[in-house]
Amino acid sequence: xxxxxxxxxxxxxxxxxxxxxxxxxxxxxxxxxxxxxxxxxxxxxxxxxxxxxxxxxxxxxxxxxxxxxxxxxxxxxxxxxxxxxxxxxxxxxxxxxxxxxxxxxxxxxxxxxxxxxxxxxxxxxxxxxxxxxxxxxxxxxxxxxxxxxxxxxxxxxxxxxxxxxxxxxxxxxxxxxxxxxxxxxxxxxxxxxxxxxxxxxxxxxxxxxxxxxxxxxxxxxxxxxxxxxxxxxxxxxxxxxxxxxxxxxxx
Ligand SMILES: Nc1ncnc2c1ncn2[C@@H]1O[C@H](COP(=O)(O)OP(=O)(O)OP(=O)(O)O)[C@@H](O)[C@H]1O
Ligand SMILES: [Mg+2]
Numbered sequence: 001x002x003x004x005x006x007x008x009x010x011x012x013x014x015x016x017x018x019x020x021x022x023x024x025x026x027x028x029x030x031x032x033x034x035x036x037x038x039x040x041x042x043x044x045x046x047x048x049x050x051x052x053x054x055x056x057x058x059x060x061x062x063x064x065x066x067x068x069x070x071x072x073x074x075x076x077x078x079x080x081x082x083x084x085x086x087x088x089x090x091x092x093x094x095x096x097x098x099x100x101x102x103x104x105x106x107x108x109x110x111x112x113x114x115x116x117x118x119x120x121x122x123x124x125x126x127x128x129x130x131x132x133x134x135x136x137x138x139x140x141x142x143x144x145x146x147x148x149x150x151x152x153x154x155x156x157x158x159x160x161x162x163x164x165x166x167x168x169x170x171x172x173x174x175x176x177x178x179x180x181x182x183x184x185x186x187x188x189x190x191x192x193x194x195x196x197x198x199x200x201x202x203x204x205x206x207x208x209x210x211x212x213x214x215x216x217x218x219x220x221x222x223x224x225x226x227x228x229x230x231x232x233x234x235x236x237x238x239x240x241x242x243x244x245x246x247x248x249x250x251x
Pocket of ligand 2: 040
């Protein structure tokens with residue numbers, strides 16, 4: 001579904017991502033791990049079009065996407081969440097998800113501006129859809145709260161709801177469990193597994209190894225911008241290079 005071929009992103013003399021190649025197979029959950037500064041977020045930015053690779057090729061469903069704009073990449077079926085949460089803080093939780101749905105809406109801006117029936121009907125339809133996504137994520141009781149009134153853990157779930165609203169085939173998550181307690185983290189793991197049951201493919205950056213082990217089929221390990229290991233969670237846990245570079249730093 002997603003192929004990276006020798007992808008690099010250099011910032012001046014710094015190789016934040018260096019010659020990275022790997023594949024994400026359809027309907028798999030792939031973990032992207034590595035120490036702080038390893039280049040994980042930069043890589044997600046390249047895939048989602050927020051940043052440009054200095055070298056290499058990114059292929060999604062047979063299309064070369066590394067020159068496309070973020071909204072175009074989103075419309076092809078890639079959605080993401082952010083390490084630094086990017087919600088509209090003063091808008092309600094429901095409105096934040098409706099914003100995501102607007103990307104896939106049919107009413108034109110013209111219809112919306114004139115408040116024509118097509119738009120009004122669609123607005124109602126979008127709100128219903130957003131509400132069912134909130135239910136799916138256990139957020140219905142917060143629908144009318146301003147987004148910034150929620151805990152970080154809950155805000156991360158709102159971001160996932162907003163990303164899902166665009167009907168992605170591939171979901172990119174940047175540290176989705178940050179700010180979540182153990183119960184919330186386990187619940188998120190279950191949610192991601194259930195999304196996979198429905199056909200979604202997921203690439204998830206995460207530091208929590210228990211979470212990685214719970215949900216991931218494959219794991220790619222980055223260190224100083226380079227892939228130093230890949231395999232199943234069990235395989236990478238016993239890889240000496242990984243233990244030195246990453247797991248060793250946790251002890
Ligand atoms: N816009 C930028 N300009 C210059 N350097 C950058 C830029 N963005 C990232 N970097 C550098 O690239 C490297 C990789 O950063 P990145 O944020 O991708 O790491 P990460 O693996 O996501 O780390 P963390 O676990 O802390 O989130 C770091 O050294 C960072 O300082
Ligand atoms: Mg990061």
